[in-house]
Amino acid sequence: MTQLLDDTFLCEPPKSLVLSEGFAFKHGDRVAPFTIVYETYGELNADRSNAVLVCHALSPGAHCAGKYTPEDAKAGWWDGMVGYGKGIDLATLFVVCVNFPGSPWGSTAPRTVDPTTGTPYGSRYPWVTVEDMVESQRLVADHLGISVWKAVVGNSLGGMQALMWAALHHERIGGVISLAASASVPVASVAWHLIGRKLIQSDPAFRGGDYYTSTEPLRGLQLARMVAHMTYLSNEALESKFGRRRRGSTRQFEVDSYLEYQGSKFASSYDANSYIRVQAAMDEMDLDEQFGSLAAAFARVRSKALLISFDTDWLFPTNEVERVHAALRAAGVDATHIVVSTPNGHDAFMIDYHLITPPVRSFLAAL
């Protein structure tokens, strides 16, 4: 019995899967005990065939839809897509969203206190990979008794996880939906990411990652977020939102005040150690390198695939997404690539619901 609110619904609180033996990271480290936080929405059907995995991106966590209480200021980060009567329709689908290792939103993270030392992991927290993210989701799937996801869906880094699912666990997915993502981060975006990480690591307050008992490297994280935020915006959006306008009667550019606001808002809630790890994982993923070629990565995929790119997204330009599409087609996959025309750049996946809902809904209906 789900309570519907005006535009959303009342969801259950986050759930935890506690691994007392710990989580084994791809690079060889094990962190124990390890908690994986996840959320579920809707009802798993009797034959467990209606489960959709939503993979989150760098910034958000497992709370992808609904409100915990009617008084919550905001619903989950993809509430425009996941809900009753929405593109990923909870009337028929069961949705799972897992907070991946490294992220600061509940699962064991660099900020978590290591019970063996009594201090946060900090610099000792492992360097995460996209495979680790997929592994955390696989563990939750096993825990819930879901042997095959009807679909694995994600945006940006979440879309990269969806592609990694296809490459690693082709037998466990019925469909892949990847928005604003490709099989690796193109060099221009890698370079901006690297610069962002340098900004954090150059903040003297960072102290190599062991800053939890002193001042946190907020300015470094703010600056890194400003750089990242620029890569999320299209030139069109910058021109129409700000142009060269000044703030009130001051000489400060409006875009300056906006970037400072975005930087501060992010830095006050995220964590620098998480940021550099999650972003590095994104940059390190490279299905060509890992499997020898994209063709090899997708050779055994038999699920359908829907790729959506945005013509003003320059973090993952349309031609990069088309490269993934061509490789999937060459591997015999029933894959569709839709290029959405929008001024909203990379962030369009959280803005242009009227454009992305119809293809997502149709794709899921046809599975």
Next chain:
Amino acid sequence: MTQLLDDTFLCEPPKSLVLSEGFAFKHGDRVAPFTIVYETYGELNADRSNAVLVCHALSPGAHCAGKYTPEDAKAGWWDGMVGYGKGIDLATLFVVCVNFPGSPWGSTAPRTVDPTTGTPYGSRYPWVTVEDMVESQRLVADHLGISVWKAVVGNSLGGMQALMWAALHHERIGGVISLAASASVPVASVAWHLIGRKLIQSDPAFRGGDYYTSTEPLRGLQLARMVAHMTYLSNEALESKFGRRRRGSTRQFEVDSYLEYQGSKFASSYDANSYIRVQAAMDEMDLDEQFGSLAAAFARVRSKALLISFDTDWLFPTNEVERVHAALRAAGVDATHIVVSTPNGHDAFMIDYHLITPPVRSFLAAL
């Protein structure tokens, strides 16, 4: 009697114009005494009608062509264009290049010791404007007895100075050549510049600009330069130069090592106080704002104008340059806008000499 070298020529050492009464900055400050460093190449003719002013951009100084000695590792920064038999041909033209106020290359700058205090100006050095740059060039013109420049030529910030010359001193110029520049910096580039300045100002070693007696804010300046360098490169160049390739047998991306190299090279010679001032001057210039409209800024211009933009330059995109072109045409100016197709982005003005030399040569010949 000029000595020609293999690809260049032997130039005279820099000259100085010393203003004992000081230089009056647009914002009201006066710095006295004030030295303006400039270089000249070729011979001024009897009626002083063959003088061309070359305006330099953010990074370089007055040394735009030739070598001081045959052993110099490098010739001046625009030696591909300025020289005997080159696009700006010293066989017939007299070229002047002035190091503008604020730049660290010889003219009185933030690093200069203030004789009244015995310490560098540092934070007390004024905030510079493009009008101040033009004024320093006007003072040199008067000093040399040049009442009319045959042409004023510049790239990037130098091209902005050329447009400012047209707006402020239309009666003193016969032609304007502006490459990779427009009448104001578009918002995307302003935002990247702002982020760069924040990186310098966030370096604790910056100490508000008074760092000359302690550690200099090298890391902040390096990081700012990495950000700037990214805006000079096209995505095409990033892909072809680096792609996602790693450095040797390491996991370091080649683009990472390249950006660190560029950042270090720049920071070891430039000065942080100069950088933030010169870049802010660039961002503050806005002929629309200053004159009410571009049409008003160019209303009295009667010189010819040549605008060259590069299709992969996203610091000054082609459509911004076309806006200047349209305004010049509307003002009755005989103006041409050439869009050069190149993978080299903003820096094409120092790379694609085979593409920019013919139009520059023809334009000067027709004056």
